[in-house]
Amino acid sequence: xxxxxxxxxxxxxxxxxxxxxxxxxxxxxxxxxxxxxxxxxxxxxxxxxxxxxxxxxxxxxxxxxxxxxxxxxxxxxxxxxxxxxxxxxxxxxxxxxxxxxxxxxxxxxxxxxxxxxxxxxxxxxxxxxxxxxxxxxxxxxxxxxxxxxxxxxxxxxxxxxxxxxxxxxxxxxxxxxxxxx
Numbered sequence: 001x002x003x004x005x006x007x008x009x010x011x012x013x014x015x016x017x018x019x020x021x022x023x024x025x026x027x028x029x030x031x032x033x034x035x036x037x038x039x040x041x042x043x044x045x046x047x048x049x050x051x052x053x054x055x056x057x058x059x060x061x062x063x064x065x066x067x068x069x070x071x072x073x074x075x076x077x078x079x080x081x082x083x084x085x086x087x088x089x090x091x092x093x094x095x096x097x098x099x100x101x102x103x104x105x106x107x108x109x110x111x112x113x114x115x116x117x118x119x120x121x122x123x124x125x126x127x128x129x130x131x132x133x134x135x136x137x138x139x140x141x142x143x144x145x146x147x148x149x150x151x152x153x154x155x156x157x158x159x160x161x162x163x164x165x166x167x168x169x170x171x172x173x174x175x176x177x178x179x180x181x
Contacts, residue, residue: 002151003033003163005045005092007057007085007143009112014059014139017076018129019114025057025078027089027146028096028104037101038148038163044095045146045166052088053170054144057081059112061134064126071126075111079137085110088146144168 006024014021033041060079064071078085089108097103117126148164 001033001035002029002031002153003041003148004029004151005041005146005148007088008145008147009057009059010141013141016132016136017059017114017138018062018125018132019074021059021076021112021114024147024149025085025110025112027085027092027108029106030101040099041096041101041148042164042166044092044099044101045148045164048088048091048095049146049166049168051170052084052091052146052168054142054168055081055084056140057085057143058140059138061136062114062129062132063111063134064117064130065109068130071117071123071130073116074114074126074129076114076138077134078110080140081143082110084143092146 004024004026005028006026009021009023009025011017011021011023058079058081059076061077063075063077065073065075086108089110093103114129115122115125117123145165145167147162147166149160149162152159152161
């Protein structure tokens with residue numbers, strides 16, 4: 001099965017995005033994950049989440065893959081909390097490889113997908129979104145769990161089903177207070 005581990009992104013707290021987000025930041029993707037490996041993946045998620053404190057994540061800047069000149073995927077990047085995302089990714093990679101999973105060969109480029117460009121109208125929409133710039137902040141969201149989803153490709157796009165949720169806790173540490181405006 002196709003699957004991914006991710007941080008869920010509650011979009012209701014974000015402001016000024018040019019499109020609704022897909023609602024997650026992928027930490028690890030499996031093009032093919034054997035169902036028999038699920039208990040091991042669940043255990044890795046739980047172990048890492050237990051050692052990770054909740055944190056706030058700022059969504060900042062608009063970019064595109066493979067490039068802004070040829071956008072196919074338009075994404076929002078990370079500001080505050082990017083270090084924590086990187087540490088969480090590293091810890092998960094170590095936990096997965098210790099349990100026999102192969103490291104993701106694509107590397108890690110943390111982002112939240114806004115939309116995919118599939119037409120000339122999509123290219124125009126991408127150019128307009130990219131004009132918002134690399135430094136614009138769209139707000140902060142609370143990161144309090146890591147989730148595992150299956151992903152089934154359908155004609156209208158991917159259908160995701162949550163398989164597991166692991167709360168971030170770091171021994172009972174709490175999420176830092178929101179900054180005052």
